[in-house]
Amino acid sequence: MVLTASFSYGHDVIDRWKNVILTSEEPISVSRVPGEFDAIIVPTRYQATLVVDGKPFYAYLRAVSRWRLLGQNVMAGAEWTFDKNFGEGSVFDVLRPFSTGSNTRPRAYKEIPADSNIAIFAEENGKAALGGFGLEWSAGIRAGFMPGLSRDYAMSGKVAIDPRANLRLNFPETVIGGYKLEAGIYGGAGIHTKFPTMDMLYPQLQYRDKIQLNYWPVEKELRRINFLVYTIDTTPYELGPARNLKWEIGADASWNGWTASFDFFTEDMTSGFRGGSDYMRVVAKDYDETAIDKSSLTGPPSTENLPYVLDTNLVAYGLATNGSRTLKRGVEYTFTSPRIPVVNTRVTVNGAWFKTRYMNSQPEWERPSVVISGKNYPYIGLYDKNDSRMYDSFNTNFLLDTQVPSLGLIFTTSFQCVWFSGQQYEADDSRPVAYLDKDLKMHPFTDESDADGILHRMVREFSSSLLEYRSEPFYMNVNLKISKTLLREKAVASLFVNRLFTVAPDYEINGVVKRRSSTPYFGMEISFKI
Numbered sequence: 001m002v003l004t005a006s007f008s009y010g011h012d013v014i015d016r017w018k019n020v021i022l023t024s025e026e027p028i029s030v031s032r033v034p035g036e037f038d039a040i041i042v043p044t045r046y047q048a049t050l051v052v053d054g055k056p057f058y059a060y061l062r063a064v065s066r067w068r069l070l071g072q073n074v075m076a077g078a079e080w081t082f083d084k085n086f087g088e089g090s091v092f093d094v095l096r097p098f099s100t101g102s103n104t105r106p107r108a109y110k111e112i113p114a115d116s117n118i119a120i121f122a123e124e125n126g127k128a129a130l131g132g133f134g135l136e137w138s139a140g141i142r143a144g145f146m147p148g149l150s151r152d153y154a155m156s157g158k159v160a161i162d163p164r165a166n167l168r169l170n171f172p173e174t175v176i177g178g179y180k181l182e183a184g185i186y187g188g189a190g191i192h193t194k195f196p197t198m199d200m201l202y203p204q205l206q207y208r209d210k211i212q213l214n215y216w217p218v219e220k221e222l223r224r225i226n227f228l229v230y231t232i233d234t235t236p237y238e239l240g241p242a243r244n245l246k247w248e249i250g251a252d253a254s255w256n257g258w259t260a261s262f263d264f265f266t267e268d269m270t271s272g273f274r275g276g277s278d279y280m281r282v283v284a285k286d287y288d289e290t291a292i293d294k295s296s297l298t299g300p301p302s303t304e305n306l307p308y309v310l311d312t313n314l315v316a317y318g319l320a321t322n323g324s325r326t327l328k329r330g331v332e333y334t335f336t337s338p339r340i341p342v343v344n345t346r347v348t349v350n351g352a353w354f355k356t357r358y359m360n361s362q363p364e365w366e367r368p369s370v371v372i373s374g375k376n377y378p379y380i381g382l383y384d385k386n387d388s389r390m391y392d393s394f395n396t397n398f399l400l401d402t403q404v405p406s407l408g409l410i411f412t413t414s415f416q417c418v419w420f421s422g423q424q425y426e427a428d429d430s431r432p433v434a435y436l437d438k439d440l441k442m443h444p445f446t447d448e449s450d451a452d453g454i455l456h457r458m459v460r461e462f463s464s465s466l467l468e469y470r471s472e473p474f475y476m477n478v479n480l481k482i483s484k485t486l487l488r489e490k491a492v493a494s495l496f497v498n499r500l501f502t503v504a505p506d507y508e509i510n511g512v513v514k515r516r517s518s519t520p521y522f523g524m525e526i527s528f529k530i
Contacts, residue, residue, distance in 0.1 A: 004062040012087075014052040018098070021045055027225045029209040030094045030104050036212065036285075038300075039225035042100055050098040054087040054109060072126035079121075083198075084114035107204045115198045119144040132172030134184075139165045146195055153201070154238050164190025179256035189247035196239055196273060200320040206232040208315065212308070213287040215301055217294065224300035228284040234319040242322065244269040257338025264331050270361050272324035277365050279314045279380055281440050286311045312438050314380060316367065323362035330354040344403050351396035351417075359388040359426070363433065368457045381432030381445070381458040388428055393421035408485040415478055422471035430460045465510070475504035475516060493526045 027039030064077035090106040092098050123140035142162040149156045166188035174181045213226035250263035285308040292301045335349040364386045370377040398415040432445045435458060449455040478501040483494040497520055504516035 001063060001065040004060070004064075006058075006060045008056075008058045010054070010056050012052075012054040012056070014050075016050045016098070018048055019045075020048050020096075020098075022100070025220075026100050028097065028100060028104055029207075029227045029229060031227075031229045032105055032207070034230050035228075037227055037229055039227060040095060041223070042096070046096045048096050048098045049092060051088075051091040053089065053091060054085055056083075056085045056087070058083050069124075072124055074122070074124050076122040077120075079119050081117045082114055083116075085109035085112065105207050112198055112202050114148070116147055117144060117195060118147055134170035136168040136170070137166065139163075144193060144195070149201075152235075152237050155195075155240055160193040160195075160241050160243070162191045162193050164188070176255065181253065181255045183251070183253035185249070185251045187247070187249040189245075192244045192246065194242045194244070194273075196236075196241065196320065200236065200239060200273065203234045203236075203319070206234060206317060208232060208282075210282065210284045210313075212285045213289065213301075213303060213306070215289050215292060222294070222297050222300060226287070226303060228282075230282060232280060232315075232317045234317055236320045239320055240271060240322055242269060242272045244272075244326075259334070259336045261334045262331070263333070265329070267326070267328040269324075269326045271322040272326055272361075274321050274324035274360070275318050276321035276323050276362070277316050277318055279316055279365065279436060279440070281438065282313050282315045284311050284313070285309075313376065314367075314378070314436065314438055314440075316365075316380075321362060323360050323364065325359050325361040326356065327359075328354065328356045339403075344405075346401045348399040348401065349396065350399075351394070353392070353394045355390070355392040357388070357390045357426075360386050365436070366432075370457050372454070377457060378438055379455065379458060380436040382434045382436070382442075383429045383432050383460075385429045388426035390424045390426060391422070394419045408489075410483040412481040412483070413478070415476060417474070417476045418472075419474055420471055422469055424469040425466050427462060427467055428460070430462065432458050470509060472514075473505065473507050475502070477502050477518065489529070491526060491528045493524070495522075495524050497522050 022042070022044045025044055026042045028042055029037065030040055031037045059082040060079070062077065062079040064075060066073065066075045068074065087109040089109040092106070094104045097104050119142055121140065121142040123138065125136075125138045127134065127136045129135070140163070142164075143159050144162070145157070145159045146155060151157070166186065168184055168186040170182070170184040208230050210228040210230070211225060212228050213224060215222070215224050217223060244267055246265060246267045248263055248265035250261060252259070252261035254260075287303060287306050287308040291307050330352055332352045333350065337347040339346045363382050363384050365380050365382055366386065367380045368377045372378070395416070395418045397417070400411075400413045402411040402413075403409070404411075431450065434442050434444050435449070435455070436442055443449075445455070445458070450459060477499045479496070479498045480500050481494055481496040483492055485492055499518045499520045502518040504518065506513055506515050508514065
């Protein structure tokens with residue numbers, strides 16, 4: 001059995017001071033308790049300090065055991081990771097903030113729970129002969145979970161199982177031209193799970209400040225701003241891990257120093273992390289400042305007898321969801337030649353074609369950017385298909401590796417060719433499937449809704465030009481690297497120039513000429529071998 005352990009602890013402190021000069025006094029809200037509170041007035045000049053205290057701790061343990069079972073190689077083990085910051089985070093005087101635009105209600109790092117993961121895994125590798133063919137396989141499974149997660153979370157106590165398997169069939173050896181040809185085909189499939197981060201699982205409690213009274217005359221002693229302070233808990237209790245399914249098939253061959261491989265793969269993640277939105281109903285007072293009799297004031301106005309109306313709003317807030325889908329397909333290829341004797345150069349060609357689609361996998365809310373009677377649009381539409389787009393590209397890299405052993409020199413020249421790259425926005429749903437009113441009641445969106453003048457505003461219109469495929473044509477970068485061995489090959493010094501030459505012709509999109517340019521990048525590096 002092999003045991004591996006690592007631990008790290010650090011203490012990082014950032015201490016800053018600055019003299020703040022504002023154009024005018026600014027009102028801020030610092031209350032951590034929901035309710036109605038008056039603003040704190042920040043002066044135009046003051047000195048501010050900020051200390052960011054971080055005490056990150058990381059631990060890693062891994063145990064692996066290997067043995068042979070029924071003539072096959074078997075491996076099993078477990079690992080544990082622990083990540084926690086015990087620092088105080090941002091520390092400053094909230095009445096004299098370092099920046100009036102920053103969050104005046106900081107949270108200490110130590111208040112964020114630790115990120116802990118446990119995984120148990122096993123793998124079996126074997127091979128067998130099938131006549132003249134050779135069969136190789138690898139099969140494994142990994143089970144992971146997050147211990148200590150509160151029962152309020154959907155993931156609490158649940159284990160993510162990630163199986164995978166790879167199979168390779170080697171063809172019988174064949175001699176061609178006096179050299180052995182080795183070839184085979186292979187395939188594999190597996191699931192990979194990614195757990196959410198602590199920032200996703202434990203977001204900071206949001207404080208929102210709704211202005212109810214805004215009385216700001218010239219006389220400073222008469223000023224008063226009153227806030228309704230409310231909080232929003234954006235903890236995503238229903239959040240689960242993101243799971244990616246990948247499978248691939250391919251073939252490779254080698255003969256007399258020549259090698260070639262071809263691989264086709266598909267990845268499909270239907271539960272990727274995405275910033276979603278939700279809404280809550282907030283009822284605030286809207287005081288009538290015009291009813292204040294300034295001549296009778298000896299101080300800030302009282303709100304006791306001040307007339308007001310109740311203003312109901314749907315307030316949006318963000319939270320992490322599993323509402324993203326990524327579908328990726330591609331082909332990767334590699335070709336390598338033997339070293340050409342006269343110039344001692346090896347040619348390597350590799351490249352890929354990728355096509356990736358991004359889309360939502362869960363319905364999403366969207367509010368039209370429309371103002372009615374001076375207020376935000378009162379309804380929120382729910383759309384099944386939203387934010388869909390596609391990217392594709394095809395590239396090839398040509399690498400020339402030339403060695404001059406007598407001088408200890410290696411010349412590496414690469415030609416990076418992108419034959420095309422493009423993107424396209426796909427048509428989303430124009431009509432919502434449902435909508436939300438100010439009372440947080442859900443209503444189906446019907447043909448009658450579409451005929452209503454106000455509800456019709458939720459029907460989205462898309463310009464056909466936005467859905468056109470936009471392609472960027474061929475361009476090529478030429479890079480050069482020269483390496484020299486020193487000190488009896490115990491050190492290597494290199495000089496490199498990236499984008500030494502660039503071929504990027506102008507191209508036209510919708511009558512507009514696009515000009516491309518690049519700047520060479522120079523550098524040196526040296527490495528030592530002990």
